[in-house]
Amino acid sequence: MxxxxxxxxxxxxxxxxxxxxxxxxxxxxxxxxxxxxxxxxxxxxxxxxxxxxxxxxxxxxxxxxxxxxxxxxxxxxxxxxxxxxxxxxxxxxxxxxxxxxxxxxxxxxxxxxxxxxxxxxxxxxxxxxxxxxxxxxxxxxxxxxxxxxxxxxxxxGGGSGTDSSAPGNNADLSTLTGISFSDNRLMISTEGTVAPSVFPMKGPDRIVVDLPNTAFSEAFLADHVMNPSSGGEMAVTDYPDVAKIRFALFSHSPSTVRVVIDLNGPASYGVTHESGLTIVDLNAEGDMVIPPVPPVSGSGKKIVVIDAGHGGSQPGATSVTGKSEKVMNLDLALKVEALLKNEKNIEVVMTRSNDSTLGLKDRVKIANDLKADIFVSIHGNSSTSSSPNGTETYYTRDASKQLANVIHKHLAKATGLFDRGVKYSSLHVTRETKMPAVLLEIGFLSNKGDEAQLFNEDFQNRVAQGIVEGIKEYLK
Ligand SMILES: [Zn+2]
Structure with missing residues (x-):
């Protein structure tokens, strides 16, 4: 030896x-x-x-x-x-x-x-x-x-050299990679094997999610303001049951991440946990664990994932008047969500419903884990030249081509902008998703004419309507 x-x-x-x-x-x-x-x-x-x-x-x-x-x-x-x-x-x-x-x-x-x-x-x-x-x-x-x-x-030269070690090398620890709240649901995405425990607490009312053997991912820490002792928080508006979301490293040994939903009063909830995605659903009736989605498989309810591009620390393109693409994407996505909620045969899930940062992998994961029926990503286009303008729809896999054609027909008509057609491109969210998936480029933020429309309320309502009509025609 x-x-x-x-x-x-x-x-x-x-x-x-x-x-x-x-x-x-x-x-x-x-x-x-x-x-x-x-x-x-x-x-x-x-x-x-x-x-x-x-x-x-x-x-x-x-x-x-x-x-x-x-x-x-x-x-x-x-x-x-x-x-x-x-x-x-x-x-x-x-x-x-x-x-x-x-x-x-x-x-x-x-x-x-x-x-x-x-x-x-x-x-x-x-x-x-x-x-x-x-x-x-x-x-x-x-x-x-x-x-x-x-x-x-x-x-x-050498400098202090104190931080030469690679970040987060503890192979045994799982990581929390993202938190988002939409549709009255808290969604927590994780990497590694996580067995969350979810329980209610009183005085004041709150729902606690403990993730044992878990730490925050480096990317999550980089994107969120964290107080070393009290952790960070996420404002939640528009949901009467919820005051805010808090998150912190609850314990160092063993490393435990705690996420808390601060409630405005007692509320019932359901919990779904499936390969890297934990959902605490305040829409659910009764304090019970609901089976993995799709929730109403026999009823023919279709799951539509709406993805507002960019968000948080990633503004996307900047328009000719200095506005951020992420704002337009979210405004429009929320309008699409509101319309889809009126459809009794459609279950709409947002990848983000506020200005949170979300990676491409997380967006894909949400749709794949939910086994969604279709995935629609909303973006604004940009070019180094100010002349390109118009609306285009992207798809990657053949299985998405029909959705792209149908949705683009309604979208182009609704925007009234120059019709650039349906295009193939190998983009992450349309490539890695497992269901028909499209990425919509509504118009060019770098073009004066397009931009004047993109942030307009009436225009967005009309376009949201067009996208929904496309979705409905495709799902029949
Ligand atoms: Zn974009």
Whole structure:
């Protein structure tokens, strides 16, 4: 055994040392937070037509992002729990948080690594990037949360180096990734195995959800204002039963997250828990555990998930007059919800019904976990040029094509804007959902004419009506 150990050590040495020699001789070096990255042999930083190209895999993996390479489509998807960038080799458009954005230069393959434009990475991954032409070195600095005195200059060298460990590596802990309240329902999305316990408490009335062996995900913490002792809270309006939602790390050992619904009086509720989605439903009658949705399977009630794009820390596109896309998306989605609630054969579920931050994965998860019948995502379009205008509808899978055609017919008529038609694109929410799913681009926020309409109350009512007519015709 001893001999084997020595041999292993020797092999490790041989493996490690040639690597650093290769990195040094490859011309350009990448530093992340003052530390040189150990590049795979043969991989180097390239300069193509004046664009510095860096290996996405190296940067992403060192930043703790999830990287997926799909050989057949030659696409690389980089995601955190609340952000997703999908790029295809040779394609000058990337999919960012579910929508298409232009790249200066498409990703290229170099050996078995995908190189992407440095500028794009810097903008989208929130990195500070500096290129030292003389030294042929790239300096990346990752954002330091709530530490204003942290130096961003790579010139300062090693620095304190106190926070070099990767975040949240406790493999045994499950994580809470999102909380939302809509339709008089609290929805808690989690990753890992979670067995929630839900119970009422009195004086004042409240419903407590304890998630044992669970912590907040890094992305959740980044998106919510948290007081170290008392946790954070979420305002709830428009629901007479509910005052607010609070959440906190209730206990450190064992780590337990507690979410509390503060009630304005006693209320009955039902609880549904299924693979990563816990729903406390205040619409349910009686204090009981209701079976997993769909709730009325025999009655032919269809579940329609309405997804208001972006939200919270992700405003989406900014309009020509400075308004945020997320506001238009939500306003319109709420109008669609109100209309669908009048339909006795339709059960409507909102992915978000307020200005909360929700990742693409969570949106898809809500629809898939609910085994929804259709998924409709609402967005506003944007372009770097002010001229493109009009309405378009996106789908990805063949199973969604008919829904796209039917809903677009009503949508285009309702907006009265230029009809850009139904288009195929591989977008996260329409690709990863398992039911017919469409993404509606109502109009262009970057176009003066479209924008003047998009935030208009009458226009939104008309468009909501059109979307609902499309949904009804498709569901029959
Ligand atoms: Zn959007």
């Amino acid at each position: 001893k001999k084997l150990g020595f041999l292993l050590a020797l092999i490790l040495c041989l493996l490690v040392f040639p690597k650093s020699v290769d990195a040094a001789s490859s011309g350009a070096a990448i530093y992340l937070d003052g530390q040189q990255l150990n590049l795979s042999s043969g991989v180097k930083v390239d300069n193509i037509k004046g664009n510095v190209m860096i290996p996405i895999r190296v940067v992403s993996e060192n930043l703790g992002f999830d990287v997926r390479w799909d050989k057949s489509s030659r696409s690389v998807t980089v995601s955190s729990s609340d952000k997703s960038v999908r790029m295809v080799v040779g394609n000058a458009q990337a999919e960012l948080d579910g929508e298409l954005v232009d790249l200066n230069l498409p990703p290229v393959l170099s050996g078995d690594t995908t190189l992407v434009p440095l500028r794009f990475v810097s903008q989208q991954m929130g990195l500070d990037v500096k290129w030292d032409n003389a030294a042929k070195a790239v300096y990346l600095t990752s954002p330091v949360p709530s530490s204003p005195d942290a130096g961003t200059s790579p010139g300062s």
